[in-house]
Amino acid sequence: MRPTEHYVMTIEGLQALIDALQRRGRRVIGPTLRDKVIAYDDIAAVDDLPAGFTDDQDAGRYHLRRRDDGALFGYAVGPHSWKSFLHPPKLRLWRAERYGDQVKVEPAETAAQELAFIGVRACELHAIAIQDRVMLGGEYVDPHYRARREGAFLVAVNCGKAGGSCFCASMGTGPEVDGDFDLALTELISDDGHSFVIEAGSQAGREILEELPNRPASAAEVDGARAVVQRTAANMGREMPAVDLHQLLSRNLQHPRWNEVAERCLSCANCTMACPTCFCTSVDEVSDLKGVESARERRWDSCFTMDFSYIHGGSVRSSVAARYRQWMTHKLSTWFDQFGSSGCVGCGRCITWCPVGIDITEEAHAIHDSEQI
Template structure:
């Protein structure tokens, strides 16, 4: 376990409640895991009573359900259908409004958001996903002003995973389960010997100031060792695995592999995988106007490379087949993303597997292509 500032602390469940209250007292809007519609989703929270105490999730390809735990863990699940992208890179955003006033037209850009968001319970794979979104949306020549405004003011309270989901493979993508950087506060939930504690690490001045406000005590060696054991146990129990060191070469050398045809017979091109993915960033814009023609608006909304219109140009869609659209998504996520941004676009959260209606498994597709790699065959 990496020590921050040479020290660690522990807090109780009451201490976590005090931390939430301190966060809100500093003007943050706290967002965290809640139970809604038989799933764990992110929403506004006021206290620890809003957290999914005593619940966990069971996940597999095309399968998700909640189950009762035998303890009162507050973060005893893996990840649900939503990611923090929902808050930083909104599914739908008005960009500007135009109004006609006689012969004059006024144009007003959408004001930048002023929310100070505090994300509670962010996993290591999700922090990696936010890093990737940062690289895409604010670290290049052109920055998304709405994303930037929210991201710069966001507070991250991370949680080291105590449970690997059935579709998780973050270890394969070097994205978890341990939180290593880019957090303000990191927690590890401990439920041994009848105690319910959280080991606390701080990663910023804001995080240190918050912990200084609440009851805490120096962490014992026993607590640090227990937290280390939690993370090691999670890392050794991943539901999936995928070799990732050669994906760019593997996939780009097999663009005509027969597996693309096979997966196309199962893929519904429903776009679920891109909507639940924490790093997909594709959008489209649409203009709307009222019936009088006096007011018009331009909106940006999430889009997907699985939709027919996404690659439409004059004359038709460039990627008209399910085969070409699935291949575009998977090769971009795992291969050409590396060319563009210097890393894979996948963090191993497993959402695309869990929330695919037909249970298509990206790790299995890679395994099938690797099993008959055309580029590795000797030329005749």
């Protein structure tokens, strides 16, 4: 763990944290049990968290089961990411209504409250940082993303469990949290009780920490928190090949593997919908049947849809092979050219939520291994 001041608080301290964020008028969002998955939603108390539940994940498989303890964060990641709150799946850009000869135009929807996220994993912190570069880092800033992102309070959690689809360790994005967070927790459960080692990563985090019931962490507790992260890193379900993926994929654009994976791929876009960094959107014009109301709406789209790459006369990527190649090479290769980093954080969602269990790490290994023959 980073050389910083560490403190210890109990579950009561976690509730005090939620209360402190709510007193500041923030919308507090965290992991909850819903529809047989662990999903992010509004929370008001520790009781809303998925105590005693974990998830078993593999390619095309997700299953909740009971743990033998009361861990609040004893799972990997669910199907939803924080992107859903910072870059909503559907957003009204403007709405217009006609009154006789007059037209009233209402501007875009705005974020109603400042946000607070509880339970942000290391891979998700990196995903948010990637979206920041995409949405805020260039000449053209997305004002809707900025309105939600500015002032968002991030309570990160060091992972105590690696999922079967996780490969963050090989991407350098976890399981220990780093980067832009306000507070970071490591959950400790032992015969001595249930506690959290906590550290502040910002001035806003330090101010709230001062309000919480806590005490300085002992050396044994800091070592225990460090051991949690080390154990998780040693139990990753998968890994990417330790090579320059940017160059590997750039020189294999005509590899036969693209056609092989296309025979399985449904082009359903599940991977891009579950991905915490994909950002493609389309804009629709909608109106009522009377022609009185109309609106322009932005919605998530995907490079897996035929219409997304449509140019007059047809789709640029008409085959499934071309669309899968576009997604994977953009994520792992040409993202570097655009934004200076990989577009993948190793969360494994694209593997778990693929209906046919296509594994991006397996595809990368297959292309790499073919060059070793």
